[in-house]
Amino acid sequence: MTRASDIRARLSLMALLAIAVPAAIVAVLGWVSLRHWQASAELLFREQARDMAAMAVDKIEMTLRETENDLIAELESALEAPGSLATALDAFLAAHPLIRRLYLFDRRGELLYPATRDGADAAIFASLLAEVSQGFWERGGRRELTGGDQIALAAILRGPDGHAVLAAFTWNVEVLSEAILSRTVRTLEAPTILAVLDARDRPIFSKESLDGADRILSVPFRERLATWRLAVYQPPGDSPRLAVRRQVMLFMGAFGVLLAVIAAGTVLTWRLTRREAEMAQLKSDFVANVSHDLKTPLSVIRMFGETLEMGRVTDEARRQEYYAVIARESERLSRLIENVLDFARIEGGRRTYAIVPTAVEPVIRDALAAFGHPLASQGFKLDVRVPPDLPEVPMDGEAIGQALSNLIDNAIKYSAERKSIVVEARVAGLEVAISVADSGVGIPRDEQGRIFEKFYRVGRSETQGRRGRGVGLALVRHIAEAHRGRIAVESAPGEGSRFTLWLPAR
Numbered sequence: 001m002t003r004a005s006d007i008r009a010r011l012s013l014m015a016l017l018a019i020a021v022p023a024a025i026v027a028v029l030g031w032v033s034l035r036h037w038q039a040s041a042e043l044l045f046r047e048q049a050r051d052m053a054a055m056a057v058d059k060i061e062m063t064l065r066e067t068e069n070d071l072i073a074e075l076e077s078a079l080e081a082p083g084s085l086a087t088a089l090d091a092f093l094a095a096h097p098l099i100r101r102l103y104l105f106d107r108r109g110e111l112l113y114p115a116t117r118d119g120a121d122a123a124i125f126a127s128l129l130a131e132v133s134q135g136f137w138e139r140g141g142r143r144e145l146t147g148g149d150q151i152a153l154a155a156i157l158r159g160p161d162g163h164a165v166l167a168a169f170t171w172n173v174e175v176l177s178e179a180i181l182s183r184t185v186r187t188l189e190a191p192t193i194l195a196v197l198d199a200r201d202r203p204i205f206s207k208e209s210l211d212g213a214d215r216i217l218s219v220p221f222r223e224r225l226a227t228w229r230l231a232v233y234q235p236p237g238d239s240p241r242l243a244v245r246r247q248v249m250l251f252m253g254a255f256g257v258l259l260a261v262i263a264a265g266t267v268l269t270w271r272l273t274r275r276e277a278e279m280a281q282l283k284s285d286f287v288a289n290v291s292h293d294l295k296t297p298l299s300v301i302r303m304f305g306e307t308l309e310m311g312r313v314t315d316e317a318r319r320q321e322y323y324a325v326i327a328r329e330s331e332r333l334s335r336l337i338e339n340v341l342d343f344a345r346i347e348g349g350r351r352t353y354a355i356v357p358t359a360v361e362p363v364i365r366d367a368l369a370a371f372g373h374p375l376a377s378q379g380f381k382l383d384v385r386v387p388p389d390l391p392e393v394p395m396d397g398e399a400i401g402q403a404l405s406n407l408i409d410n411a412i413k414y415s416a417e418r419k420s421i422v423v424e425a426r427v428a429g430l431e432v433a434i435s436v437a438d439s440g441v442g443i444p445r446d447e448q449g450r451i452f453e454k455f456y457r458v459g460r461s462e463t464q465g466r467r468g469r470g471v472g473l474a475l476v477r478h479i480a481e482a483h484r485g486r487i488a489v490e491s492a493p494g495e496g497s498r499f500t501l502w503l504p505a506r
C-alpha cells in the first residue's frame with residue numbers, strides 16, 4: 001500500500017467512526033429514555049389504579065354506613081313495636097333480605113332472639129360476647145366483628161323493656177353484592193375491572209368477568225368489611241399496560257430499522273469511497289504507464305534517427321534495418337496514441353462507427369502486419385485460419401482492426417516460453433467469431449470477469465513485469481458492444497488464453 005492509500009483508508013475509517021459512534025450513542029440514549037418512559041407510564045398507570053381503588057373503597061363504605069343507619073333505625077322501631085318481640089323481628093327480617101341472621105342478647109349474655117342459635121354463627125357470637133366489653137355496653141354504638149369467613153355488625157340498642165340489648169347480624173353476601181357493591185361500583189368509570197375479594201381472595205363481586213384478567217393491585221377496606229379487599233384487574237387483551245408495551249415495541253422496531261438504514265448507508269458509502277479511491281489509484285497508474293509507453297518508442301526512434309543523421313552507418317542493409325525500426329516504433333506509438341485518444345473519445349461519448357459489410361480476412365491480415373517484426377524476432381509460431389468462403393460482416397473495419405491489434409498485442413505480451421498464436425475466424429450460427437489464442441501465462445478464473453473493466457490489470461504492472469495501460473480490453477469490449485456483439489475469454493493460468501470477438505453476421 002502506498003502512503004496515499006494508507007491515508008485514504010485512515011480517513012474512511014474515521015468517517016465510519018464519525019457516523020457509527022453517534023449512531024451508537026443515539027441508540028443507547030433512545031433505549032434508556034424508552035425504558036424510562038415505559039417505567040413512568042407503568043407507575044402512572046398503577047397510581048391511577050390505586051386512586052380508583054381507594055375511591056371505590058370510600059364509596060362502598062359510605063353506602064354501607066348509610067344502609068346500616070337505615071337498618072338499625074328500622075330495627076329500633078321493630079324493638080319498640082307493641083306485641084311479641086319474635087313476631088316483630090321475624091317481620092323485620094322478612095322485609096330485609098340483606099340481613100342473613102339476626103341475634104339479640106341481653107346484658108347477661110342471654111339470647112333473646114331467635115329461639116335457637118345457628119351452628120355456623122356460634123363461633124362468631126361466642127367471641128362477640130367475650131369481646132363486648134363493659135365500656136361498649138355503656139358507650140353504645142356499632143362495631144364490626146370478623147371471625148373466620150364471617151362478617152357481622154354489632155350494635156347496642158334500647159330493648160323493649162328499656163334495657164340495653166346487643167343486636168348482631170350477619171350480611172347476606174349475595175344480596176350485599178347485588179344491592180351495594182354492584183350498584184356502587186357500576187357508577188365508577190374505569191378502563192380497568194374492579195372486584196371485591198373476600199378474606200380468602202375469592203371474588204365476591206366483579207364488574208366484568210375476570211377470565212384471563214391480570215390483577216394489578218388490591219387495597220384493603222378500612223372500617224367495614226375489614227377482611228375483604230378491593231382489587232383492580234387489567235382486562236385481557238387491549239389494556240393500557242399492553243398498549244404502553246406495544247408502543248415501546250413499535251418505537252424500538254422503528255429505531256432498529258433506522259439504525260439498520262444508517263448502518264447500510266454507512267457501509268455503502270464506505271464501499272463507494274473505497275471504489276473511488278481504487279479508481280483514482282488505477283488512473284494514476286494509467287498515466288504513469290502511458291508516459292512510460294510513450295517514452296520507450298520515442299527514445300528508440302530518436303537514437304536510431306540520430307545515428308543515421310550522423311552518417312556513421314555505411315552498410316546499406318544496416319541502414320534499411322534502422323529505417324524499419326524507426327517505422328515500426330512510430331507505428332507502435334501511433335497505435336498507443338490512437339488507443340488513448342479513442343479511449344478519451346469513448347469516455348466522452350464521441351466515438352462513432354461506420355459499420356458497413358466488410359471482408360474479414362484483410363482486416364485480420366492488416367492487424368497482424370503491424371506485429372510482423374515482434375512476432376518474427378521473438379520466434380512466434382503464427383497460425384491464421386480464415387475459411388475462404390467467409391461472408392462479409394457488417395463492421396467498422398478500422399475499429400475491429402484496432403480491437404484485434406489489442407488482442408494480438410496482449411497475446412504477444414502475455415506469452416512466456418511457448419510462443420504460439422492462433423488467429424481464427426468462423427461462422428457460428430448467426431454470428432461470426434474471430435478469436436485470438438495464445439499459450440501464455442493465462443488469467444486466473446476469478447479475474448476473468450474484471451479484465452474488461454477500464455484500468456484493470458491482473459496483479460500489478462510492477463509484479464507482472466509487463467507494462468500496460470489497462471485500457472486495451474476495455475476498448476475491445478466497447479468496440480464489440482458498438483457492433484451489437486460481445487467479447488468472451490476462456491483461459492487457464494499457465495496454459496494460455498483465447499479471446500473471442502462475436503459479431504452478428506448480418
Ligand code: ADP
Nearest residue numbers: 410411414442451457458468469470471472473
Ligand atoms: P494491459 O494494457 O494491461 O494489457 P488490457 O486491458 O489489454 O490492459 O488487459 C487487462 C489485463 O488482462 C492485463 O493486465 C492482463 O493481466 C490481462 N490479459 C489480457 N490479455 C491477456 C492474455 N492474452 N493473457 C494473459 N493475460 C491477459
